[in-house]
Amino acid sequence: MERRGQPAVQVPSLDGVTRERFLRDVYPRISFSAIVSLSLPPQREPVVLKGMELGPCTTKWTVDYLSQAAGSKEVKIHVSAVPQMDFLSKNFVYRTLPFDVFVRRAAEIKHKDYFLSEDEKYYLRSVGEDVRKDIADIRKQFPVLAEDVQIPEYFEKEQFFSSVFRISSAGLQLWTHYDVGNNMVSIKCCGWHCGVMDNFLIQVTGRKRVVLYSPRDVPYLYLSGTKSEVLDVDNPDFEKYPLFVKAKRYECYLEAGDVLFIPALWFHNVISEEFGVALNVFWKHLPAECYDKSDTYGNKDPTAASRAIQILDRALKTLEELPEEYRDFYARRMVLRIQEKAYRNDYG
Ligand SMILES: O=C(O)CCC(=O)C(=O)O
Ligand SMILES: [Fe+2]
Structure with a gap:
């Protein structure tokens, strides 16, 4: 079906970008003095980084290896009977499974054992051990797997906030949202939301489509907290969401081994076209002075x-x-x- 709305802008891809080049061309850092003098660099935009050195994960992380390396540690997952998860009608449930069982189920299309239906979809977004206190950090929650990944260190160590493991069934679509650093679904706060982070989405295996919207298009996205109520970005209900037609759609396809830079405040909507494993790192973009010191959770505004x-x-x-x-x-x-x-x- 033909899509209405603005034509998609392709997110540019860059091959073999070094840290120096990233910091110079892609990531103009905001200094505190730049904020005070209001001379900000141009808007930062998403970029697909290709050919990054990510370590052995890209070849090693088969279903068999993942289930054996991470074992039967329990993980909390989203389970959805339909591919398009809907946070408004809550058409998904949370369940707990041993990691190895979960990975095998997420990789298959039809299930012998299931919660809702034989073709249900699964999504894991890893969290800290104690969801209230701990930050998601793959080195702590999945130490064996963390050994296989080389995270591109294109930011200072002190800026690091969290690393989140994401595993998705083929077909699953995650609603449009912007990132608050830690919990995607279970934090309720002021309605304005919330600490904001830069993000490297590292697609280790599987192919994914990502649609993005700029923060400047926030008036057209019908936000509910951090998420857009326009769930079907390909065939939106323009009667209900007439302004959505004005939102400029950016789009890219991530192949295994690609890294998508999602600047803070950029909205993204993700469809996993295949079963896939990703890892993303969040880091603080603004200088430390701008963040609330008591914000161990990463969910507060500057x-x-x-x-x-x-x-x-x-x-x-x-x-x-x-x-x-x-x-x-x-x-x-x-x-x-x-x-x-x-x-x-x-x-x-
Ligand atoms: O790739 C996904 O599963 C979702 C990615 C995402 O929302 C993120 O990296 O913040
Ligand atoms: Fe996100």
Whole structure:
């Protein structure tokens, strides 16, 4: 079926990018002084990095090897009777399986043993041992497998936040979201959400399609927290989501061995075209001063953003003192003022 909406922009691929080149051309670092002087570098964009040195994982990680190396450690997984997971209607369930059983099931299309249906799909997003306290770190949760991976260290050690193991059945589609660093589904917070991270999505085995949207298109994505309510990005319901037609679609296909750089705040929607194993690393982009020191969880906004949101909430409360007609008028004027004073003027 023909897709409506903007034509897709292909995410560029770069081969054999060194750390130096990445930092110079792909990743203009924001310094604290740049923030203060408001002279930010141009918008950072996603890039597919090809030919990266990822270690033996790319050849070693067969289903047999994975199940034997990680053993029967219990993992919590999403199980869905249909390929397109829906966080609104909650058409999936959480279940626990031994890792080796899970990997075998995720790799097969029809199951003898199942929870919901014989062609159910599985998704693992690894978490820390104690979900409340620990950060997902493959070196701690899957030490044997971690030995096989060489994570491209294109950021400073202190910036590292977490590493997350992701295993998906063929066909499974993950809703459009942006990353808060740790828990994808189980953290509830303010509704504005939340600590934001840069991300290397390392596709170790299997092929995947990733559709991305820029943070500047947030008005068109119908967010609920960190996730977009437009689940079917290929055939969206424009009656329900008329502005989605304005969202510019970026797209790429990841092959085994590719690394996708997803800059903080970029939305992504992922379909695993084959059973696949991925690992992603989140790291902090902004200088340390910008993050909340007590944020071991990685789910808080930069401190200046939290303060601004609190002030806005107070302003909204104050507007309630006005009759509706006046409240509407002053609210519109405030929106214009925010656009004029705080939007980047090079975003168009
Ligand atoms: O590839 C996936 O399974 C999801 C990737 C993702 O959401 C991420 O790396 O943040
Ligand atoms: Fe993500």
